[in-house]
Amino acid sequence: MGYFHSVRLEEDKCKGCTNCIKHCPTEAIRVREGKARIIQERCIDCGECIRICPNHAKIAVGDGLEALDAYRYRVALPAPAFVSQFAGRADLEHILGALLTLGFDAVYEVALAAEVVARETRRYLDNYRGKKPLISPACPAVVGLIQVRFPSLVEQILPLVTPMDLAARLARREGVRATGLPPEAIGTFFLSPCPAKITAGRQPQEGMAGPDGVIPLAAIYGDIRQRLATAPSCPSRAGASGYGWGHSGGENASIGGRRLLEVDGIHHVIEVLTQIETGDFEDIDYIEAQACPGGCVGGALMVRNPYLARLELRQLTRELPAGRVDLPDPGGSLAMAPVQPRPALLLDADLATALEKMRRLEATQALLPGLDCGSCGSPNCRALAEDIVRGEAQDTDCVFVLRDRVRVLAEEVVELARKLPPSMAQPERGSDNETAGNSGASEFTGPGRGESPGPGG
C-alpha cells in the first residue's frame, strides 16, 4: 500500500501466460481472470517481468521530456551506464552534448557523484567493525529484494547515499550557483537504465532529496541517436572509475582494496544473499550486488545487448583519466537512515494467527501435486497454498485437484443414474442381458481408478 511502482501491465497485450509469474523473484505476480496482476507490496521493480514477457505487456512508467517544462533550469543526470548505449558511435563529449539538444541546460554526470560515494565507502569500510559483509545500496532492486525476502540483512546495507541521489544534490547546488535561481527552479532528471531507479527516484526518503524526475533511457534513445552526429560538445568531468559503476565489478574497482565481492543477475544475487543469511561470506568486506546481467549495462530499459554495452563502456573509459583528484565537496553528510524491512510476505501481523496459517499452508501444499506448473495463476504449488490460506484462491484453481473433483463427481453422477425409482421395476431400455438395478451402481465405486468412465463421453 502506498508504493509507487514503475512497472505496470498493459492489459490488452497480456495473454495471461505464466512466464512472468514464474520468473518474479518476490513472487509478486499472479494471473487472475486471464491477466497478470502485480501485488504492489511485493514488487521491487527489478524488471525481470519486462525482460521475460514475450508480448511486451510489462512496461515501465517514468517521466517524459515534457516534465522539463516545470523548471527554469534543467540538468540531465546520465547514469554511468547511459553512455554505454552510444559508445562507439560518438565520443563521450558528444554523447553528453546530445542531451543539451533535448532541452537540458546542463549535464551532471552521475559517474562523478559515484567517485565521491566510492571515496566515502572506502572510509566507511575502514572504520566499520559490525557484521560483515556490508552490502551496496546502489541497486534499488537489490535493496527491495533484501527488504522483502531477506529482512534479517537490512542492517548490513551500507547506510550511505547512492550516486543518483548525490548527483541530484550536487547538480542542484551547481545550478543555483550558475544561475542565481532558487533551488526549486532547478530541475534534476536522472536518465535511468531501469524501472527500479525510476521507483527509487520517486520514493520519498529521509535525508537527501533525490532527482526531480526520472526519464527511462528507452524513451529518449532514438532522439539521442539521431542527434549524435550534430551534437555540440559537452566536457566530461568524471573519470574511468566513476563510469565503471555502469557495469558489474566497476563499483568495487573504484572502492578498491580489501575483499570485495561482486555479483550480478537477480537470481545469482538471491543465491549470495541466502548464503550470507546462513553466515557465509563473513570474511568478505563488501558486496556489490546488481540485479541486472552484467550490471546496469543490462538494465531492463536499455536497448543494446548488455555484453556489447559493457564492452563499449570499457573501451570508452579506457581513454578517460582514472578518476578525479579534486572531487567535488559533497556539501553535507552522505549518511542515510537505515533501510527498514518490508514485511510483504508475512502471513499475518499477529504471530499466533500467522503460525496457524502456516500450519494450514503446509497442510494445503501437501495436497497439491507439486508440479509447480503455474496453470493456477500462482507461480508454484506452495504459492497457491499460500494464496488459498490468504483467502485469495481456492484449491480447485489447481487443474489437477479440479480434475480429481470432477472425476469423483462424475462417478457419483453415474452411480445416481444407475439408481431407479422404486416404482420402476425394469431398466428402461429393456435389453435382455442387462441386469441393472439399484444395486448395479456399486461396481463404479471403490478404488477402481484408471479406466473409470470419462465425465462427458
Next chain:
Amino acid sequence: MNEARPPLELTIPVRAWDFLAGGDGAARVRQVLQQVGFPPAVIRRVAIATYEAEMNIVIHSQGGELKAQITPAVITIIARDTGPGIPDIDLAMQEGYSTAPREIQEMGFGAGMGLPNIRRCADELAIDSMPGKGTVIKIVIYNR
C-alpha cells in the same frame, strides 16, 4: 490464548554426504519462521543451530531427519540420525574437537565449532547418542 493449538511441525529428511542439499533444511525452517514473523534475533539463533545440526548429520552420520516443532512461545528442533553415534559427548562438545577427515576440512567444515555453536544458540540442549544406533539432538529456543 492460542497455547492450546498443536504446534506447527515440519519434518525434513537429511541425506548423508549430500553437500549440495546440506543446509536446505535450515533454510526452509528460517523461511517459515520469517513468514510467520518471529523476531530476527530468534530466527538467527534457530537457523544457526539448525544448520549446524543438519551439517553434522550430512558429515558425520549415515543420514537422518530434522523435525521442527513451532509454537508462538517456543521452537524445538530435533535432529535425529541412524548412526554411528557419538562415543564421548563431553569431548565432542569441546571447541575445536573434530573427527572430520581432511577432505571435509578442505571444504571448510570440521573446525569443531558446530556443537559449541549450537550450545551458544540454544536455551536448552539435550544430546542422546548410542554408539552404533545413532544420535538425537534436541534444541529448544524460546521466543522472548
